[in-house]
Amino acid sequence: MLPEPLTDGPTANSDEGRPLTYYLPDLEYDPNIPTPEEFLGWQIGDWHISHDLQQAYMRALAASSDRITLEVIGHTYEQRPLLNLIYTTPENHGRLEELREMHVNWSSPNGGMSDGDLADVPGVLYQGYSIHGNEASGGNAAVMAAYYLAAAPMSEVGELLTNNIIVFDPCYNPDGFNRFASWANTHKNKNMTADGQDREYSEAYPRGRSNHYWFDLNRDWLPVQHPESQARIAQFHRWKPNILTDHHEMGTDATFFFMPGESTRVHPMTAPVNQELTARIGEYHSAALDRIGSLYYSGEGYDDFYYGKGSTYPDIFGTVGILFEQASSRGHLQESENGILTFPFTIRNQVTTALSTYEALENLHDDLLSYQREFNLEGVTSDGYVIDADGDPGRSRELADILARHGLPVQHGTSEEGEAYYVPKTPFSEAAFEPILEFEDSLFYDVSTFSLPMAFNLPYRQVSGGTPTDMRWTSYQMGEATAPFDRSRAEYAYFIPSNDYYSVRAIYELQDAGVRVKVSDQSFSINDGATEFGRGTAMVPVYGQEMSAEELHRIVTEVEDETGIDILTTNSGTVDAGGLMLGSRSAYQTLRKPEIALLIEGSTSSLDAGETWHLLDQRFGIPITKLPIDEVGSSDLSRYNTIIMPDGYYNRLDESVATALKEWMGRDKVFITVERAGTWAAKNGLANLTERKTSDPDSAITQRPYEKAERDRGGQVLGGSIYRTVADLTHPLLFGMKREEIPVFRSGTLLYEPAENIYATPVRYADEPLISGYSPRGFAQKAAGSAAVIVSGSRGGRTISFASNPNFRGFWYGTNRLFMNAIMFGTTINGSTVE
Template sequence: MKNIFTFIIAISSFYFSYSQNTDLTYYLPEGTEYDPKIPAPESVIGHEVGQWHISHDRLTRYMYALAEASDRVEIREYAQTHEARPLLVLTITSPENHSRLDEIKSSHVRLTDPAVSDNLNIKNMPAVVYMGYSIHGNESSGSNAALLVAYHLAAAQGTEIEKTLNETVILLDPSFNPDGLQRFSGWVNSRKSHNIITDPNNMEQNEMWPGGRTNHYWFDLNRDWLPAQHPESRGRIALFHEWKPNVLTDHHEMGTNSTFFFQPGIPSRNNPLTPAKTYELTNRMGEYHARALDKIGSLYYTKESFDDYYYGKGSTYPDINGAVGILFEQASSRSHAQESEHGILYFPFTIKNQFTTSLSTLRAVNDMREDFLNHQRTFYKEASAEARKDQSKAYVFGSKDKFRNHHLAELISRHQINIYHGSEPMSINNIRYGADELYFIPLEQSQYRLIEAMFETRIEFQDSLFYDISTWTLPLAFNVDYKKIDSKAFDQKLLGRPFDSNKKPTGEVVGGKSAYAYAFEWYGYYTPKMLNDLLVNGYKVKVANEPFHSPDGKKFERGSILIPVQIQNGSRDRIHADLTMLARENGVDIYALHTGLDYTGVSLGSPNFNNIKKPQVMMLVGEGVSPYDAGEVWHLFDQRYKMDISLVPIDVFNRSDINKYTTIIMVSGTYKEINDTAREKLKQWVQNGGTIVASETALTYLNSINLGKFDFVKTNDNDSNEPAKYADIRQTRGAQEIGGAIFETNVDITHPLFYGYYKKEMPVFRGNKIFLEKSKNQFANPMVYTDSPLLSGYISLPNLNSLKGSSAAGISNYGRGQVIGFTDNLNFRAFWYGTNKIFMNAIFFGPLISNASGR
């Protein structure tokens, strides 16, 4: 007992020592001399590292000052954030290497080309290390440590640093997420007391919603490496492939009561597409980190948390690209200091650990340089050999939606994958597609393994727990038809022109100028944008609830949009010019109709056409609401469809008049902050004709206040009632979570929620255990999970049984209004293009849905 008490006192004293103001001697290696001509951080940013949280503007200022002063450092802006902040990379190496940097880069990249890599001599080839910090803006010890790493590499003197710089090219990215870092530093610095407050309940330690973790649109950028839907990620991926680094470090933070984690992660959760050599190198690097942390007395652990499964994370994306990704997780002070189980955790201490492991990374790479270079060469040679042996020779995908096809091809091509347009028509899954609707990806290319990772479906796993999602099959995410083509069916003649992401799909007005009407189909991804543009500009627009035909026999399915000419305010010439521009910009053909008569379908004056009103949309945001889900909707409206959406905090909603809104969006959340008065106001608003579009746990909230008739399936998480070991609690309960998998639903394409879809099968992404009972009203189940719903990913047997045959969407009538509910997130991480249209149909067509289809 005495020994334990002594240990606690020692640890507390150890942490307490960091309460004092620190200078560079606290962080930097003992015995290292530094060039006095190189500016230390304090001389530029105005304070010692760790005294305040670095803001992005000061971080940028220091990096430019360093590049100006040092011949070891070059700097460039490789992208800008949504808020126009620069993303910077410092290329740091010896002056001699800088003089031949293009040659070094070219030679290094050729190491990934199996056709020439054997001819390269790696004996004197520098390794390339990409060091990235604080992709979560409120995990800021990383970016603060970047100040020290950059200074050390620019100013340190001696044989060790000279050897490192001669044998390594370092790409230092001081802030993966500038917008989040700026938001967080503003919060924590503006709430810092002169006397450092360590209370976890203190305001400084508790950010307000949505916090600084995410980017401008509240996305987790550490889940965007593979989808690359944001400018930060697109720039970073381009930089990655420009250099093809051997190692990428990803510096994070975790809970305050933790210590320090470095990879390897949990071995049973490694992605099977990653070669064993990657983990062997990771293990060997871990020994360097351990020695460095031992030296400064820091507690750490490894192999007990996190994983290397989802290739959309910074520490895992390199693994499928011939490199080694390393995750570092530091216990977070979340402020300048905070009480923890180990004593008071001071911000400078968190920075020191990140700095220390940055240097241990460089030591490991320096010592293992040839091993990393050989691994990179071997990775691509083996991938090339696997591709040649594969009896399948290409993937082909297609759909009737030009832009959905284009955006999937665009996503794939960002990762240095060759993709081609089709050269002739082909059937996929019994649907005939034209050459312009098809895209081919040959498998015999260097990124063979990454292609497989993008397209594979997997339902069997070594482990049933996942740190992130268990699948991400891209053609299912985009809801395009796809298949593999074997060697017998494949022919190079199937490949048309190479895909060029700059050549976007276009549309046209077909049939000349009309004095009667125009119409366009609802298949295109950007049709909601077109419709909104028309409504904003005063056009009177109708939607078809039954098929109709043009005089030449073209069939327009339900959901097609009709623009009668005579009821518009503009001239015929103006209308034609507007529609020509919209067709071209949105890749949607608009057809001129010169008569309203249709004896095959409905004529254009039929009551089966409904007028569409411009929606006035608000979304509830704030405490208790998922910022990720809310950000996805905000991004969809703002970036994709250029539509107005009011983001209304719940406390403002509680005291506001909401009668001007036609639609209220409620994404997953608890909504406990809605007060009693506002709850009644919301009910009255729906009763008067308003539409709520709700998803996931918002449904359970609405059900609890009797604003919606949603009955949920009762679940049983236990596979067995047999006694189980206490040690297995975490594993057993964790296995019942649905971290993210893909399931098949059947949809009613005659229902307004599914206008623009032409197949009854719909893949959806699910990450929750909300199972909705089917309605007894036979018209009220427009989207139902099939009896064998699992397409890819992990789900436990009890959850699978609960999901089978359950409803994924429902409409609940309330007075003259309704609640449209979805059990799943239809806008997941901005790359789930395939279900975005369902969500937008709820916005535009929700008020038109018949009460007879309510639950």
Template sequence: MRFLYAFLCLCITSFSFAQDNLKYYLPANISYNSSIPKPESVIRHQVGEWHITHDKLVQYMYAIANASDRVTIQDRGETFEGKPLVLLTITSKDNHNRLDVIKANHSKNTNSDNFKSDQPIVVYQGFSIHGNEASGSNATLVLAYHLAAAQGNEIDALLKNTVILLDPSFNPDGLQRFAYWANTNRSINLNPDPNDREYSEVWPGGRTNHYWFDMNRDWLPVQLPESRVRIKTFHEWKPNILTDHHEMGTNATFFFQPGIPSRTHPLTPQLNQRLTADIGKYHAKALDKIGSLYYTEESFDDFYYGKGSTFPDINGGIGILFEQASSRGHIQESSNGILTFPFTIRNQFIAALSTLEAAQGMREEILRYQHDFYKKARQEASAEQQNAIVFGDPKDAARTYHLAEILDRHGITFHELKSDISIKGKDYKKGYSYVVPKNQRNTRLINAMFEKRTKFQDSLFYDVSAWTFPLAFNLNYDETISTSIAGDKVEDLKKKTGSVLSKSSYAYLMEWHEYYSPKALNTILEKGLRAKVAMKPFNVDGRDYDYGTILIPIQNQKLDKDQLYDFLTTVATGSAINIYGVTTGLTQGIDLGSNQFRALSTPKVGLLVGNGVRSYDAGEIWHLFDTRYNMKLSKLDVGRINRMDLSRYNVIIAPSSGGFNGGVVKALKSWTEKGGTLVGFRSTINWLKAKKFINLELKTSDRVAKDITYEQRGNYSGAQVIGGAIFEVEQDRSHPINFGYTNSKIPMFRNNTMFMKADKQSYNNPLRYSKNPLLSGYISKPNLDSLAETVPYKSKRLKGGKVVVFTDNTNFRAFWYGTNKLLMNAIFFRNQL
């Protein structure tokens, strides 16, 4: 048996690479233009022999574009690591000569009541948004070659009737990281043993981008550079079909949509799912032909509009998810036999071709679907002719701006607020608020972004069940106001500028409300300047100042008063905040020399990373510090932490994790007891509790399944998961953890079932879930009852230091701007907690 097994592996290896392996992938009986370079002539290996690196992938795509009049290539931007984000446009030569006309006519199909069927269909094909799901990007080598070089009436008809937008790598940084891993661990004699190092990436793996984000959750928030270029392309073209090529577990087969019918978002038309199923018949036929197993209408859903396969569904297109069983390297044992990398590539390529076949075969029907989608949307919008949404924060222009920025990226029209108003007890200030008319083409997308939903057909979700944007940004908003409050249409969105409003010889004051105030304070402290925080409100020179106001005195600074003014002017401009000079320390309330102004020190922050840490959570924190607040953050690998000098840090953040070994416990406890502040998130709380870093009580569930069959057990358990919903939390604004917030309640995102009991002393519960906390999303009744009046935050002393814990992710997916300041408050005001 061992000999037979070895012989089979040798045959697979030899078959894959000992010949022109393009024949393994390409359709039979098609001739190819010899002037078009084959992949191996450029990348110096055959497709599937090695994992393609992003630099070689781009090199080949440029070679194809240079050699073929069917292909043009566009460099649309770059990743955090500077890798190009390229897009190929593939269509007939004649179509290329009038591409602007085709794009304009395609756009008219979404804006006019008149339907024209005599135009090409637009198909956006995107690959490997998860970098370690690499068969997709590797398949683009074959796909690009085939579309550029294939000859005959069939390809001519396809290219005449189709504009193909080929995005060969949604995630260049992750693809490069994974290719390095797979290739550096590849043996000459391919080994399918799943225990081999090749199939177990080191932390954080290649799935994510540079800052460890899952970019397939960013289509709607659009916070990352890779997302921004593809969303710009999407809205320029409004593709009829968008495909998103992924991988799944090694023991699976191949999945294509539609997914589970009951888990489709209610705003998605039913016809969308029927057309998806009709397209699926083309995939089935193609996979049947090569003998590949597959399934559909299971596992995956079409609910969250922030995924590549679902985002098109709210934009008049049809999104299709492909999931291929992954070899996770070059060859691996599976329950379906030996799974080779070339096999996975071939399935992705075949699905890409069947998509194009479906697009051509169903062209008029799909074009009409998109036309009718927008026609009906305009009718819905017209019924709300005078209705609009207003959102903003009278104390924070930056958070308001960043939500408007997302609307702008999605082509949504909005206006300035005509004048200051108050609606239902909420204030809206001109320059700090925007008005969104509902009567516009993208009205359905607006509804998807702003809706609050608490009723659902199904209780299971593949991803989050709520993402209401004004709640994520913690902004005041109202969906029932008139367009009469709208001022000028915003044509060129610009950030509010900051300044020092008056020069002082006594002191400067900076309120803590603005989103970028932590960036400003950190810059001030890093300069070696003295700053204090106000523990109580006060009034000076006729202006009210809230909890958390920052005081920068003139005396005993390393800069003289003129230098200080110049420096603070630079700080205010760079952080888009206002700083006020005052002439006296005598106030109404606490005077500026009061002990209620507490001295602040520069944060020296470490972030635990490495095995056991949830990389998504760690990456969100790294991204927040590095790209938003310009704060230095040391990433501390837990495998080395007991050999580090931790005295360099006064704050260490422990993202969500399953806990760490004894050496980490000893090092962190010793450091904390000597005066450090340890900030723990989510599941790390269990470890901190077990290792006696902090004493707290957690609620436990005593649910018992009754009348649940064996077949139903998965659905029952799944219904108890909080996949991602939004809840109301009551705030004690006098507590330093809440400095900078202006309302008595805040929306918080939660996707776990950790319920922390409140302290008996009410003043120790500055954040507390309300009695009826659900604002948007799904939660089971038992979990909702358990959550009510629990707390998401605690802070307790550990000898000379502090342990601060949050049950919830305050930095979720980079777009949850509304709770970022909770973490910043824990860092800057750590000695006041």
């Protein structure tokens, strides 16, 4: 049963006293279960529920209903709990773990179950809301859906809960959800206005869409860089649901969307039956929305290509992912081309489709389970992938952690030649490893490729027959102990090898403890060649420090434990023949401790700024000042020796910003720009670079059909592809890197011409640059030979400009090593090599 049809239209607002039946069917609900209105003192839709109130209500439901087991599966950065409510019958709760194992074994190659067991296997629904915190109708609808499952009579939900288990995730993104609720409630009028120009409908930077570090969590299902995603993905693989739903919002003038999306924009690894089931589930949503008279659409606008978003990630595991998109009131009441859009109305549509999902789960139980079993059993092979650690324990270990989070049994291999990792070839690993260059469609809702080994700049190969016999293999566990460290105390100096991704973190931690650190721009060896060191090796002399040798050794030991890097020792200032002694000023430069300001707010991209903030704060432990860009002209910039300007829209940036930055620039100063920030810097005398023209209209075309216009525009967009670059490994920006070819992630068509100074373009695009993903016609040829990084500057300072984002979504480890090198080693770049 569904709510009755609308009698008051979509304009019913919070002052009209909506009953429970505005959202839910008119049933005899259990009076022992508190309604949302009884608990809150106001009806859902009157205000935006904050996360703490939502959480409190979920706990109240769990305490009053024997249909619920409440689990805390993790915490956000702001320490808000991530709650799951597990719904099923009281009888099923008595053997919940047994039922979970039965469900998981059903689709496992080693599960020991047969097709005849189908009737006994429970279906599982993972139902989640508001991964974008300012798409609030989902998280508010979750309150009503949770009440319905707890309080509806068993005559209504008994069969659903007897045969199925519902993993209910009321809020995917508590930090962003709470941020937005506070904004919307703070600016609500008693006499509400529908004027979209009111401050209520225009959030302040960084807005509530993102999490604490301003990341879009709906792009983090594949990278799993954040605690919200890590907890959710662990729960996904623990339960292996048959359906996963993801409740979102879209533009105010839209209506309501549900999957399937564009049929030509489905990843080729997704089974056709998945889309068939998606369409069948959609029939239940259509019927439900018809009943209440809501406008809706399906089959257009959205796609199922990128496995890093919530409605598509499930598809590569035999689960059916469903996206819901509700037109957003972005507050409480807004004008739209479909009439006045109220917050309660948006919630009602989300509740309605949550309930129609239960109906679909109940009626399609056998088909969903059969599909899941077939998909996973047919995907079994004896092939696998070997990933070379590339001499970098930190970077390769991080990739192994990601693969393990996705349920892959990772093996760690060692030999005299080095380390490697092995994972079996599954539908997921194939999709996450292999490049893709052929597409049915040229339009993408998100990126067109996402190869994990390429993101980490790690070589890999496909093998047959399991793990290769030329290495010793053991099961890898996340966070496993590293090899024992050489704890001996140095009499002369300590060395931090440059090959490890976290070497810059080790250097910073030493500097922060007051230790003087130098860096070598040459490779060398000691002990008659037994120990080799590459360019970028950091050297910590025992002599001349402001602490005793014993205290220095204690600090070094703590840094080893913190970073997992084995810091080596020497008792002599002499190296092997061919290298310069450790006291050489020409080979070793003293590093200054980075003091960093990151420009934010105004016209900066909050996503790009957040990626930088997260990288430095979480991964490298380096404190930064988040400096509003509009306040640069009035701030004391002398506190910083490094300023980072992320991508953004800078055409109207106040001149005082450029004036202040030019006055700040000087010796030992590093200014780092990303994408369009570099163009702005060049126009304002802070960088020396030139954009390469990419527009080249075909003058032979004089007319195109009107209906092709939107698709033609979309086909010119580079939404996300992987390009090959060639690097100068002798340059300080490449310290610690081993191979000249480096995959970089590109979005957008901004290109730079190589610098005239023949040393100032340390990374450039290869002659045949496209490795994987869609690229607009002719763009790869235009990109060939262009600059990926340019080093320029003025007044003795260095401006380091990245043509593409090196920190994309927090998981492009292969290029954010260059970014960290720019921060730590930028001042060591020889002035004669700067453009």
